[in-house]
Amino acid sequence: MYTGKTVFAQLLEHLPLHQFRLCVKRYNGNYKVQSFSCLDQYLCLFFAQLTYRESLRDITTCLLGMQNKLYHMGIRGKIARSTLA
Numbered sequence: 781m782y783t784g785k786t787v788f789a790q791l792l793e794h795l796p797l798h799q800f801r802l803c804v805k806r807y808n809g810n811y812k813v814q815s816f817s818c819l820d821q822y823l824c825l826f827f828a829q830l831t832y833r834e835s836l837r838d839i840t841t842c843l844l845g846m847q848n849k850l851y852h853m854g855i856r857g858k859i860a861r862s863t864l865a
Contacts, residue, residue, distance in 0.1 A: 788827065788853055816857035823855050824864060836861045 800819065804810055809818040824843060833839045843850065843859050850859070857863070 786853075788830065791830070792823075792826075792854065816859075816863045820855050820857040821864070823853065824859065827853070836864050839864060 804818045824839060828839045833842060840859055840861050
């Protein structure tokens with residue numbers, strides 16, 4: 781059984797994380813953020829686009845169904861509908 785990178789991880793390799801972090805820092809995107817960073821938000825919405833999710837409830841249900849894989853996907857914060865909104 782192949783235990784290599786997931787499709788999600790392979791697509792994220794094309795995201796320039798250094799550039800993303802510079803933009804967040806420049807515009808002070810993580811100001812007063814407690815646990816759910818801009819990168820977590822981006823990764824959740826990136827996942828939603830890839831899996832054709834249509835609503836916040838659909839996104840959170842799907843992501844919480846894969847709770848044990850979120851850390852490996854790069855999502856470190858706690859996911860809730862109100863947080864994504």
